[in-house]
Amino acid sequence: MKGKWLITVLIPLVLLIGVLGWVLKNGAGVEKDPAAPIEVLNIERIKVTKIGFELFVSNTGPKPLTISQVMVNDSVWNFNVAPQAKLERFDEGKVTISYPWVEGDPHTIKLITENGIITEGEVAAATLTPETTWSNFLNYGLIGFYVGIVPITLGLLWYPFMKRFSRKSINGILALTVGLLLFLFVGTLADGFEIGAEAPSVFQGNMVVIIAASLTFLLLIGFDQYQQRKQEKKGYSPFGLALLMATGIGLHNFGEGLAIGSSFALGEAALGTFLIIGFTLHNITEGIGIAAPLLKTTPRFRDFLLLGVIAGAPAIVGTWVGGFIFSPIWGALFLGIGAGAILQVIYVITKMLIEDHRKHNEESVSWLNLSGFAIGLLIMYFTAFFVKF
Amino acid sequence: MSEEKKVSRRDILKMGTAGAFGIAGSYYLNKMTQIPTVAQASNDSSHKKGNHSNHANMSDKTITTGYKMAERLLTEFDYGKVTKLPNGQTLREYEVVAIDKEIEIAKGIKFPGWTYNGTIPGPTFRCTEGDLLRFNFINEGSHPHSIHFHGIHPPEMDGLTSIYPGQRFTYEFEAKPYGLQIYHCHVLPLARHIHKGLYGNFIIDPKKPREPALELNMVMNGYDLDLDGENEFYTVNGYAFAFMNHPIKIKKDQLVRIYLSNLTEFDLLNSFHLHANYFTYYPTGRNDNPSQFTDTIMQCQGERGIIEVRFPYKGIYMFHAHVSEFAELGWMGFFEVE
Numbered sequence: 001m002k003g004k005w006l007i008t009v010l011i012p013l014v015l016l017i018g019v020l021g022w023v024l025k026n027g028a029g030v031e032k033d034p035a036a037p038i039e040v041l042n043i044e045r046i047k048v049t050k051i052g053f054e055l056f057v058s059n060t061g062p063k064p065l066t067i068s069q070v071m072v073n074d075s076v077w078n079f080n081v082a083p084q085a086k087l088e089r090f091d092e093g094k095v096t097i098s099y100p101w102v103e104g105d106p107h108t109i110k111l112i113t114e115n116g117i118i119t120e121g122e123v124a125a126a127t128l129t130p131e132t133t134w135s136n137f138l139n140y141g142l143i144g145f146y147v148g149i150v151p152i153t154l155g156l157l158w159y160p161f162m163k164r165f166s167r168k169s170i171n172g173i174l175a176l177t178v179g180l181l182l183f184l185f186v187g188t189l190a191d192g193f194e195i196g197a198e199a200p201s202v203f204q205g206n207m208v209v210i211i212a213a214s215l216t217f218l219l220l221i222g223f224d225q226y227q228q229r230k231q232e233k234k235g236y237s238p239f240g241l242a243l244l245m246a247t248g249i250g251l252h253n254f255g256e257g258l259a260i261g262s263s264f265a266l267g268e269a270a271l272g273t274f275l276i277i278g279f280t281l282h283n284i285t286e287g288i289g290i291a292a293p294l295l296k297t298t299p300r301f302r303d304f305l306l307l308g309v310i311a312g313a314p315a316i317v318g319t320w321v322g323g324f325i326f327s328p329i330w331g332a333l334f335l336g337i338g339a340g341a342i343l344q345v346i347y348v349i350t351k352m353l354i355e356d357h358r359k360h361n362e363e364s365v366s367w368l369n370l371s372g373f374a375i376g377l378l379i380m381y382f383t384a385f386f387v388k389f
Numbered sequence: 390m391s392e393e394k395k396v397s398r399r400d401i402l403k404m405g406t407a408g409a410f411g412i413a414g415s416y417y418l419n420k421m422t423q424i425p426t427v428a429q430a431s432n433d434s435s436h437k438k439g440n441h442s443n444h445a446n447m448s449d450k451t452i453t454t455g456y457k458m459a460e461r462l463l464t465e466f467d468y469g470k471v472t473k474l475p476n477g478q479t480l481r482e483y484e485v486v487a488i489d490k491e492i493e494i495a496k497g498i499k500f501p502g503w504t505y506n507g508t509i510p511g512p513t514f515r516c517t518e519g520d521l522l523r524f525n526f527i528n529e530g531s532h533p534h535s536i537h538f539h540g541i542h543p544p545e546m547d548g549l550t551s552i553y554p555g556q557r558f559t560y561e562f563e564a565k566p567y568g569l570q571i572y573h574c575h576v577l578p579l580a581r582h583i584h585k586g587l588y589g590n591f592i593i594d595p596k597k598p599r600e601p602a603l604e605l606n607m608v609m610n611g612y613d614l615d616l617d618g619e620n621e622f623y624t625v626n627g628y629a630f631a632f633m634n635h636p637i638k639i640k641k642d643q644l645v646r647i648y649l650s651n652l653t654e655f656d657l658l659n660s661f662h663l664h665a666n667y668f669t670y671y672p673t674g675r676n677d678n679p680s681q682f683t684d685t686i687m688q689c690q691g692e693r694g695i696i697e698v699r700f701p702y703k704g705i706y707m708f709h710a711h712v713s714e715f716a717e718l719g720w721m722g723f724f725e726v727e
């Protein structure tokens with residue numbers, strides 16, 4: 001009996017392997033050779049050094065390729081590829097070009113393969129790429145601190161003021177938080193898609209964002225349900241909710257750090273400075289959001305500190321990653337996780353709001369809540385003006 | 390407000406301190422940060438210490454297939470199979486085969502070319518004014534092609550009719566007028582057929598021979614690799630930096646005659662500039678045309694002429710397109726005078 005069961009599993013499997021083997025051996029029956037050579041060379045990162053440029057490249061095409069010529073700003077230039085000019089599939093290499101670049105000028109670098117396929121890389125405004133030194137590490141960390149922890153802590157400072165609010169007003173503030181978070185969710189997702197699109201196409205950056213976001217969302221919800229059943233608790237403790245928000249916002253701030261760090265790494269220092277100012281202003285509101293669930297409780301000072309660090313410190317890490325080891329595919333993954341985490345927070349707060357109003361026989365979409373939600377969205381919309389160009 | 394116990398005043402102060410600390414930190418950040426916000430390093434001598442001695446870039450002495458082709462085309466002239474007709478006229482018969490062939494156009498770069506007899510540019514046909522010419526053209530390529538010769542001949546020999554793959558055709562006409570002519574494919578789409586490599590020089594010598602000289606053939610051209618209507622490489626005789634890495638050897642005071650033509654597609658003009666010397670330029674290779682004594686000339690697409698020059702000093706003389714962009718993309722070389 002058991003043998004029969006096994007056979008019914010095995011028969012389709014063996015047949016499938018047979019079919020695949022046949023196709024692999026004989027081709028699909030259409031055309032065998034591609035009309036043009038398919039070569040996909042990716043420039044993952046361009047480092048501007050004192051001597052010239054260093055390009056980190058990878059071959060993500062189906063076949064090996066050879067880098068034969070390099071042009072910088074429409075001029076054929078000498079170059080060196082380590083370990084060698086021929087890259088097997090998924091091989092990585094470093095192209096070193098000695099070139100007298102000009103501070104602040106754009107530089108276009110073309111890598112030409114043996115088959116004449118051109119891959120173009122751009123240095124938007126040449127400036128020395130920050131080296132991974134202790135002092136740079138410290139400076140980047142300070143920027144992250146400035147953008148992440150400082151504004152969120154400042155936002156948390158409004159806690160005593162908010163503390164005077166009534167239950168309905170507190171719910172209004174929570175609705176405002178949902179507005180803030182919705183904006184952050186969409187923004188984080190869009191940033192993820194933007195960065196994901198820059199990743200080599202085999203990695204399907206956009207799908208990475210979607211997979212990371214949906215899995216994070218579902219995993220967090222699943223984890224919550226498991227926790228609740230285990231502890232036989234109903235709903236979240238206010239601090240638990242604030243912690244949840246801080247985590248979601250933290251992942252989002254990682255993305256902000258990434259943006260700042262990479263803009264400095266790419267030589268766009270002016271943009272980086274502007275991003276710092278913009279994000280700092282923007283993030284004050286995040287502090288308000290995190291404080292909102294705590295209004296019914298008596299938090300201790302260290303609770304605030306913890307929340308500020310959880311929500312803000314990822315900005316520091318993001319700045320480091322962006323400045324020193326940025327790669328689009330990792331950026332896409334982290335921003336996807338951030339978006340999923342924010343979505344879960346939206347879900348939890350909304351559910352909590354609805355349940356609270358139902359308990360008191362009120363409509364959950366009250367004028368107060370609606371205004372709160374709208375104000376939340378609008379605050380984010382207008383403060384985001386500082387970081388959009 | 391059900392909760393009675395509020396956050397203590399002391400706690401608020403502590404939080405305020407954290408915030409103030411942050412603000413103070415951010416203030417100092419601006420002063421301490423090493424990240425440049427203003428342009429600076431352009432006159433930094435550090436990156437000039439790299440390997441940037443003049444034209445040290447693009448140096449490669451390897452004798453590649455592409456270089457061999459360019460070198461061969463520099464001095465090889467195809468006089469055809471010569472016989473005498475009963476009336477005493479010289480008959481020259483040439484074999485011309487259109488072949489699809491991958492050409493090395495710069496070190497390590499393969500270009501899927503369409504060629505006459507397997508090179509880009511094609512062979513340099515040569516004859517004397519008044520000869521009867523017979524070009525036996527066989528199309529072994531994948532597309533219809535033709536040969537359109539410049540010069541004076543009956544319109545039915547003008548190469549406007551497509552010769553299909555596998556077909557052949559014989560162009561027959563008398564060589565006139567003397568001078569430097571060119572030939573190229575004239576099948577539509579024209580730019581694509583020419584750019585792919587179907588062109589070359591065609592010299593009709595005057596009946597009274599020119600003064601003996603070291604004769605060089607140079608065809609200026611370009612290659613558009615990504616088909617965006619812009620060339621990635623510019624060359625003479627089809628190979629980037631050919632004569633820069635292998636200078637053309639010349640004797641001091643020797644007369645040098647260069648048959649120069651422009652068959653660059655996608656750019657209106659190309660040019661020839663010689664360093665540290667002057668030359669005489671005969672447009673279209675005619676002695677009776679107003680000539681120029683200069684160091685720079687330019688040619689429109691299809692224009693050609695003869696350059697005659699002697700070098701009074703020994704040493705290395707550079708020549709290149711005076712469009713710097715073309716020069717840096719491959720159209721640059723040296724004469725080495727001994």
Ligand SMILES: [Cu+2]
Nearest residue numbers: 534574576582
């Ligand atoms: Cu043709």
